[in-house]
């Protein structure tokens with residue numbers, strides 16, 4: 001039902017050429033010929049950690065869908081157990097200064113594009129979704145998750161602080177009180193807990209079921225004129241988008257200061273080691 005050829009995702013932006021990246025394709029876009037709904041699949045093995053290339057390719061894919069006036073977008077993962085492990089810690093550990101700067105600016109850009117896209121957006125969360133993975137999910141309008149996975153903004157557990165726009169997105173999704181509890185604890189919710197707290201909207205039994213439920217959600221907008229729909233969405237979301245747009249440089253400088261702090265570097269080193277030791 002979904003043809004893989006209708007939309008061509010540009011995999012090499014100028015940014016990537018500048019950093020001499022390979023042309024690996026970390027994002028697949030397939031569009032349902034009948035409904036016009038696109039499935040955007042992250043496919044950066046093993047855990048879809050968000051490095052500069054994946055972030056840039058996602059942003060390009062979402063902008064292409066906007067230009068092509070797609071009817072709806074479902075964001076999902078090619079992995080069977082991870083939606084996205086969040087930001088690629090290797091981008092922040094002993095970083096190249098020009099690259100890490102570009103990494104953060106690209107992340108800001110991706111969030112503003114996804115959070116403010118005119119088309120209906122659904123996250124089909126078919127695996128764990130910590131930190132940046134949770135941000136991507138929350139930036140969509142609707143979330144459907146498979147059982148036995150976890151989702152949340154766990155930054156404080158790592159000794160780091162979620163940026164203000166991550167916080168705003170969570171507050172807008174689950175409300176002040178629940179966001180405060182979740183953020184301060186760095187809480188990772190199970191699927192069942194996420195449903196209870198309103199972090200997700202539905203539980204699906206399989207990826208196919210999640211896609212079917214997402215199609216059904218998007219289908220509801222077939223009879224709603226697109227312009228009033230988009231304006232209503234943006235009335236709710238544009239304040240936070242504009243805040244980041246106006247403070248992009250400040251936000252970047254705050255990130256660079258934290259990332260270049262030797263204490264942060266030590267923390268990231270220990271965290272990377274702990275991830276590797278989990279396997280041993």
Ligand SMILES: CC/C=C\CC/C=C/CC(=O)SCCNC(=O)CCNC(=O)[C@H](O)C(C)(C)COP(=O)(O)OP(=O)(O)OC[C@H]1O[C@@H](n2cnc3c(N)ncnc32)[C@H](O)[C@@H]1OP(=O)(O)O
Pocket residue numbers: 046047049081082084085086087088089090092128130131132133154155158160161162163255258259264272275276278279
């Ligand atoms: C200084 C920064 C200041 C401000 C920024 C604030 C914002 C931060 C937002 C973020 O997104 S920070 C990233 C937070 N992410 C996490 O805490 C998730 C860490 N990963 C996991 O918990 C698990 O990997 C998983 C539950 C997602 C999946 O578990 P599993 O399927 O068992 O896979 P493995 O743990 O074996 O991982 C496979 C492989 O991938 C590496 N890896 C995992 N996550 C990341 C990551 N976020 N960045 C880079 N690499 C990651 C892991 O080390 C393994 O590598 P091997 O070489 O051992 O195969």
